[in-house]
Amino acid sequence: MDTVLKEKINLGISACMYGCKVRYNKKGWNMSELFGRDQTSFIWHPVCPESLSGMGIPRSPIRVIGESGRAVLEGNAKIKNREGKDVTDMLIKGCNASIEALERANVFAFVYMEGSPSCGVYRTTLKNNRMGKPPGVFGAMLLDRDFFLIPANDLQSPVRRWDWKRRLYAFAWAKEVDINSKDDLFQFWHIVKFLCQEIDEKTAREIGKRLAELPKGFDKESAETLRHEVMMILRQPSSLEKIKNRLWKHYMYFKRKTGVELENVMEPTDMRNMNHIADELMLMEKTSFSTEVLFGAAPILYRGR
Numbered sequence: 001m002d003t004v005l006k007e008k009i010n011l012g013i014s015a016c017m018y019g020c021k022v023r024y025n026k027k028g029w030n031m032s033e034l035f036g037r038d039q040t041s042f043i044w045h046p047v048c049p050e051s052l053s054g055m056g057i058p059r060s061p062i063r064v065i066g067e068s069g070r071a072v073l074e075g076n077a078k079i080k081n082r083e084g085k086d087v088t089d090m091l092i093k094g095c096n097a098s099i100e101a102l103e104r105a106n107v108f109a110f111v112y113m114e115g116s117p118s119c120g121v122y123r124t125t126l127k128n129n130r131m132g133k134p135p136g137v138f139g140a141m142l143l144d145r146d147f148f149l150i151p152a153n154d155l156q157s158p159v160r161r162w163d164w165k166r167r168l169y170a171f172a173w174a175k176e177v178d179i180n181s182k183d184d185l186f187q188f189w190h191i192v193k194f195l196c197q198e199i200d201e202k203t204a205r206e207i208g209k210r211l212a213e214l215p216k217g218f219d220k221e222s223a224e225t226l227r228h229e230v231m232m233i234l235r236q237p238s239s240l241e242k243i244k245n246r247l248w249k250h251y252m253y254f255k256r257k258t259g260v261e262l263e264n265v266m267e268p269t270d271m272r273n274m275n276h277i278a279d280e281l282m283l284m285e286k287t288s289f290s291t292e293v294l295f296g297a298a299p300i301l302y303r304g305r
């Protein structure tokens with residue numbers, strides 16, 4: 001199985017996080033720049049549900065009146081602006097227009113602005129001690145469609161950015177790769193299992209057990225269920241501790257296998273800053289690829305055509 005992505009990933013993003021000044025107060029930030037050279041691995045699709053709703057820029061800020069953005073979609077809550085005007089219909093139309101544009105472009109991953117009553121997923125307000133009524137209206141649509149969701153703020157940390165990128169590549173690969181035989185299925189699992197074990201050891205163990213007990217023959221339906229389970233695991237972030245431990249474990253294995261020493265890679269307990277850890281991860285990724293040793297923590301790479 002080829003573990004190199006050659007097609008660019010279509011990546012959706014809240015337009016205000018792509019440098020467009022579309023927030024209610026005419027503000028916007030460019031978070032996509034934080035990907036550095038990796039920006040070119042993606043075709044970017046900025047959308048702004050509130051602008052597409054026809055509310056304009058600048059506009060009066062809006063909030064959820066009721067339980068959550070999902071309740072708004074179900075007709076059980078409202079969206080009102082600061083003056084108390086009901087803009088529920090307008091916002092739903094803007095969200096529908098945004099989701100249609102993303103689906104037309106085959107977008108399955110989205111960088112969202114957390115803390116917005118529209119794009120927010122776990123918070124719908126930016127105020128520190130209030131979580132709002134999550135998810136936001138557009139956030140609920142993205143969740144309901146199983147999008148691979150990336151909080152824009154996480155892109156500021158080089159290690160989190162690396163974590164999102166390697167899982168997104170693996171997710172894109174897992175979504176498309178052909179699984180037409182039992183051999184394909186075992187190979188598929190062999191490629192993603194180390195990453196799945198790092199993120200969710202319990203579920204990964206259950207999958208491994210089920211695979212070992214498979215009856216004779218190939219059942220396409222169970223293979224597709226397994227593909228879906230893997231994709232759901234890959235949507236979850238890992239932690240710094242797990243990332244450092246896996247890096248060291250792989251480095252020990254790599255050194256034994258190739259005899260190559262990499263001075264930059266440090267033990268999990270060694271003190272160093274986030275930029276250094278991200279550099280170690282990228283070095284390990286690059287060296288493993290050039291020596292053809294599978295780096296289980298980042299099994300899929302993008303190399304373009």
Ligand code: SF4
Pocket residue numbers: 014015016017022023024047048049050051113116118119120
């Ligand atoms: S958070 Fe979403 S709706 Fe709000 S300005 Fe940004 S893109 Fe537009």
